Amino acid sequence: MSGVESVNAADTATAGAGIAVSGVVHQYRPPRGRPVLALDNITFEVKDREFVAVLGPSGCGKSTLLYLIGGFMPLQGGSIVVNGRTVAAPGPDRGIVFQNFALFPWKTVKQNVLYGLEKQGLPKDERLQRAQHYIDMVELAGFEDNFPSQLSGGMKQRVAIARTLATQPNTLLMDEPFGALDAQTRTIMQEELLAIWQRSPMTVLFITHDVREAVLLADRVAVMTARPGRIKDIIDTRLPRAPIHDLMRMPEYIDKVEYIWGLVKEEAIAAGAGGRA
Amino acid sequence: MTASLSILWRSLPLILLAAAWEIAARSGLVSQYLLPPFSDVMATLASMASGDLYYHLMRSIWRGGLAFAGAVVFGVAAGVMIAWYLPVRIVLNPILRCLYPMPKVALIPLIIIWLGIGDASKIALIFIGCLVPIVMSAYNGARGVDHTLLWTARSMGATEGQVLREVVVPAALPDILSGIRIALALAFILMVAAELVISNDGIGYLIDVLGESGDYSGMFAGVVAISAVGFAADRACVALSRRLLAWRE
Numbered sequence: 001m002s003g004v005e006s007v008n009a010a011d012t013a014t015a016g017a018g019i020a021v022s023g024v025v026h027q028y029r030p031p032r033g034r035p036v037l038a039l040d041n042i043t044f045e046v047k048d049r050e051f052v053a054v055l056g057p058s059g060c061g062k063s064t065l066l067y068l069i070g071g072f073m074p075l076q077g078g079s080i081v082v083n084g085r086t087v088a089a090p091g092p093d094r095g096i097v098f099q100n101f102a103l104f105p106w107k108t109v110k111q112n113v114l115y116g117l118e119k120q121g122l123p124k125d126e127r128l129q130r131a132q133h134y135i136d137m138v139e140l141a142g143f144e145d146n147f148p149s150q151l152s153g154g155m156k157q158r159v160a161i162a163r164t165l166a167t168q169p170n171t172l173l174m175d176e177p178f179g180a181l182d183a184q185t186r187t188i189m190q191e192e193l194l195a196i197w198q199r200s201p202m203t204v205l206f207i208t209h210d211v212r213e214a215v216l217l218a219d220r221v222a223v224m225t226a227r228p229g230r231i232k233d234i235i236d237t238r239l240p241r242a243p244i245h246d247l248m249r250m251p252e253y254i255d256k257v258e259y260i261w262g263l264v265k266e267e268a269i270a271a272g273a274g275g276r277a
Numbered sequence: 278m279t280a281s282l283s284i285l286w287r288s289l290p291l292i293l294l295a296a297a298w299e300i301a302a303r304s305g306l307v308s309q310y311l312l313p314p315f316s317d318v319m320a321t322l323a324s325m326a327s328g329d330l331y332y333h334l335m336r337s338i339w340r341g342g343l344a345f346a347g348a349v350v351f352g353v354a355a356g357v358m359i360a361w362y363l364p365v366r367i368v369l370n371p372i373l374r375c376l377y378p379m380p381k382v383a384l385i386p387l388i389i390i391w392l393g394i395g396d397a398s399k400i401a402l403i404f405i406g407c408l409v410p411i412v413m414s415a416y417n418g419a420r421g422v423d424h425t426l427l428w429t430a431r432s433m434g435a436t437e438g439q440v441l442r443e444v445v446v447p448a449a450l451p452d453i454l455s456g457i458r459i460a461l462a463l464a465f466i467l468m469v470a471a472e473l474v475i476s477n478d479g480i481g482y483l484i485d486v487l488g489e490s491g492d493y494s495g496m497f498a499g500v501v502a503i504s505a506v507g508f509a510a511d512r513a514c515v516a517l518s519r520r521l522l523a524w525r526e
Contacts, residue, residue: 072428090432102425106447106524116433147524167433 016084017048018203019069019171024078026064038064040228042078049201053214053237055264056224057271062207065229066175069205070096082171092120095169099176101156103148109135109159110144116167134162137196154185158192165196171203178213190216191244198241211264215239215256216247223263226271235260313494322498330502333483338506340479341468344400348407348460353453355408356415357445373412381406381463382470389475399471399479406467407460414456418449451525454518461514465507 026039038061046052056062067073069080071090080087082094090096103112110131117127135144138158148156157177164172177193178186194217197204208214214221215237223232237256239247247253295315301307302314313321322330358365359373384402392398422445430444446453472481480503487495 067428070428070432072431090428092432092434094432096428096432098425098429100423100425102423102429104426104429104444104447106450115430119434119439147526149525 016081017170018050018083019046019205020079020081021045021065021069022079024065024068024075024080026061026068026073026076028064037228039068040230042229042231044222044231044234046203046205049203050220051197051201051204051206051218053206053208053218053221054224055208055211055214055221055260056229057226057264057268058209059227059271060224060267061227061229062209062224063175066096066173066205066207070094070173092116092167093169094171094173095164095167096173097157097160097164097175097177099179101148101153101160101180103156103159103163105148108145108147109140109151112148112159113163113166116163120167130166134166137165138162138192152185153181154189157181157189161193161196169202171205174204174206176207176209179208179210186213187244193217194244211261212248212257215253215260216244221260223260224267226267232267233263235263310493313497317494318497318501321494322501325495325498326502329483330480330499333478333480333499334502334506337468337472337479337481337503340396340399341403341464344403345407345461345464347400348404348411348464349457351404352408352411352456352460353415353446356412356417356453356456357419357441357449359412360416360419361441361445373409376405376409377413381409381467385471385474394475394477399468399476402471403464403467406463410456410459410463411453412456414452414459415449418452419445421452422448451522454514454521458511458514458518461510462507465503465510469503 022043024039024042025037027035028038029035042065044052054062054065064073068075069082069087071087071094075087085093087094104115107115113131113135114127117130122130132141132144135141138161140155140158140162143151143155148159151159157180161177178189181189190213204218206214206217216239219236219238220234221237222234224230225232235256237260239250239253239256242250298312299315302309302312302317355365355369359369360366381402384405385398388398388402392401426444426448427440430440435443468479469481469484472479473485476482480499484496484499484503487493487499
């Protein structure tokens with residue numbers, strides 16, 4: 001792919017590919033007390049191989065939305081279609097990366113990466129080869145036989161990303177994947193994710209509460225309201241292809257961040273005030 | 278060299294205790310009938326080791342081992358099932374709650390009436406006693422599994438059975454192993470208690486018979502022998518746990 005081409009490949013979207021969320025409603029039922037409306041009539045679309053970030057104050061239900069798309073929770077209302085198929089259960093077409101890494105602590109780096117490949121029933125040689133390829137990609141060569149407890153936070157998240165990418169899902173769901181990392185590691189990981197995605201674009205839905213992260217990574221940013229979560233606005237944030245530290249000095253970037261921050265701030269204040277009635 | 282030195286250092290309190298025992302008995306501070314000198318007990322232990330003691334010890338270990346192994350297999354399976362399936366929880370939880378605080382030795386006369394004085398009654402008692410802490414620990418461990426691990430496995434195409442075997446059980450393993458260690462100590466308690474009440478053989482039987490016949494140093498030798506086996510079993514359990522949980526460090 002040459003640099004002249006568009007950063008995203010959404011223009012070449014095939015029919016039915018991508019994520020289509022329409023009219024999704026979700027109620028959270030606390031053990032005591034009345035049900036709380038967490039998501040209210042969420043409708044949006046992620047085109048094939050588009051990178052969309054969902055931004056919102058904590059408690060707005062953005063992670064719940066991701067879990068519904070992943071098929072981890074039963075859908076209460078509305079519909080979710082991924083790659084032309086209605087979501088009913090988790091599946092290997094939708095790879096997921098969690099904030100807490102969710103590595104199997106009793107498995108080594110290599111065993112973690114191999115897990116999904118075993119489930120796909122690949123021949124052993126191919127499994128090992130592919131696992132090694134993704135371990136190399138996230139620059140963890142030499143750590144194959146380490147347990148997660150022996151790795152730093154950034155390394156753990158790299159393993160988790162390698163494990164998910166190794167299964168070659170066409171949709172990547174990321175739940176605040178860099179939220180638990182320190183600032184420097186986070187920037188490095190953002191750069192790596194962007195590089196990986198630019199090399200082999202896939203449909204990405206990326207949950208975050210970090211405005212700058214959303215603008216840096218995504219083609220479009222969906223801003224959610226405080227609870228009950230609704231889509232407040234969807235902003236085009238496609239930036240030219242450049243290293244992150246160059247991007248961060250571009251006026252387009254600075255303007256977008258400022259504009260979106262304005263939208264998020266209102267909601268953060270609303271969330272801080274205990275949400276809306 | 279340093280390793281053996283450290284073992285020596287750690288067992289110093291035990292050595293001092295044995296020395297105090299020896300001195301108390303030899304000096305006449307305590308009657309030798311009540312407390313035979315440590316050296317006598319050791320000598321008796323050596324002379325009995327290959328004969329009666331070995332036979333009775335093996336009988337006990339066989340019973341205890343079988344019951345304990347059964348309790349591990351059934352206990353882990355039951356604990357995970359109780360955590361995982363609501364109908365199983367509804368049926369088994371009340372039974373477990375009643376069984377937990379019940380002094381299992383109180384069942385000895387009842388189980389003897391039902392199953393006789395042979396192996397079956399001892400095995401049943403030890404099995405029930407060991408089952409409780411293993412089920413509880415497997416249940417707690419299985420309930421505490423991070424849901425993101427389950428979701429990760431499911432999103433990669435794992436079936437529910439695979440999720441249980443490949444995620445829930447290994448994730449619960451630290452809890453399961455601590456339950457197993459408690460059960461192991463209980464197995465020894467229940468084994469000797471049942472054999473002391475009524476039996477034809479076993480280490481509890483031997484201790485009882487030697488005590489009644491006035492062979493106090495033999496009786497002490499039996500106590501020392503079963504304590505040593507218990508100690509070794511516990512250390513083996515700890516070593517196995519460390520190995521299985523090497524990923525935690």
